[in-house]
Amino acid sequence: MNLQQRIVLLNRLGEYILQDNDNWQATKQKASFQNSWFTPEFIDLATRNIALAFLQEDKLTAWAQQYNIPTENTNPKNVGIIMAGNIPLVGFHDFLCVFITGHRQTIKPSSKDDVLIKHLVQQLNEWDDATRQLVSFSELLKGCDAYIATGSNNSARYFEYYFSKYPHIIRRNRTSVALLTGKETPAELDKLADDVYQYFGLGCRNVTKLYVPEQYDFIPLLDAFNKYDYLSDLHKYKHNYDYMLAVLILNKQYYMSNQSILLAESKELFSPISQLNYEYYQSIDQAEAALVNNQDVQCVVGKNHLDFGGAQRPSLTDYADGVDVMKFLLEL
Incomplete structure (x- = not known):
């Protein structure tokens, strides 16, 4: 052919x-x-x-x-x-x-x-x-x-x-993260919900951690995430939610929730199903610098990075791990 x-x-x-x-x-x-x-x-x-x-x-x-x-x-x-x-x-x-x-x-x-x-x-x-x-x-x-x-x-x-x-x-x-400034519009937060929830967060392009400024207001974010509350009707997802909720409570760890996802402060990039980690930053430049060469990060969502809602819509040239598969194949 x-x-x-x-x-x-x-x-x-x-x-x-x-x-x-x-x-x-x-x-x-x-x-x-x-x-x-x-x-x-x-x-x-x-x-x-x-x-x-x-x-x-x-x-x-x-x-x-x-x-x-x-x-x-x-x-x-x-x-x-x-x-x-x-x-x-x-x-x-x-x-x-x-x-x-x-x-x-x-x-x-x-x-x-x-x-x-x-x-x-x-x-x-x-x-x-x-x-x-x-x-x-x-x-x-x-x-x-x-x-x-x-x-x-x-x-x-x-x-x-x-x-x-x-x-x-x-x-x-690998996993993906979102870098937030606190000035995101309701439409952008709505699209961020897609990056977090689609495929239950199981993809390497799913956002599993947020970097947010100090004094960040999580209420608009949780309100935007309500569009996926129906996932809690699915048995396997709800089982994970209940389990992670129990872990957070037993460990006396502070958390926030909108009934379909748990927000927990953590240094970890990877988060379990139904949980979204977050970390505060003092300088957005420092936060970006720490992510640039991180081998565990597939993509970064946010201003000056991948558009909100674009994490699970890769193009033909969005190669996993940044490795150009076409170049590899043509050089065989």
Whole structure:
């Protein structure tokens, strides 16, 4: 398959996602049954973002031109991809990068998120049989020429050991933060709620910590967060909320709440499900400086940084961990 054929197929896949026919609806429902953290709302959010931000012919063409991807890949490599399963189709961008560059790929999907990616690849197979030579699935990744693996800090150590002899990208735990000034508008706080609550905060681009000025007024923030109070109706989320509330009370730790999230002062970047950490700063410049080279931070939301509400809407060139996957693939 040449580059233009691949772009046309990917654009068709985006149209398929947006059309939402019976077959696709059934697949999304199956994915939701398999993983109860994958609610229909958040599956729709993830797949629509992929269709609109990634799978548009003009965007794909511009992206390919930016990297001077050749029309034909005359020496395709086999790239092994280990996908995470924290949010729906979180590994799709890796699949997309390998596919558009014309390399072959062997995917080991997460057991928590294998329904959606397998279905979308099956659609490509039905439209063009040549894609069967480009994409396959396996529980064991052996004999690949390069590897892209995403997992926890613990699993990353194993990935480094097993794949050290091959070209590789290894990703670890990351999270995102928001840097607030106290002058945010109600509309901005409303969008910040999306950055915090979407996907239950399980994504590396979810905001799990706030940096706020001293004497910050949390009331407008908690009021804005009320839009997601309905999450407390979901058993698994409510269970986490109740558990973390009990921990805070037993530890006699000060907290604030709007019934769907717990705000707790902490130095930790990562926060449990249903909890949002915060830390006061004296100088916003010092707070920014501490975040610039922090390897645990995926992105920073706030003024002069990523727009509020933009954390879970990455573009084609928003590479996880800041590692340019396209450059990596084209240099194989």
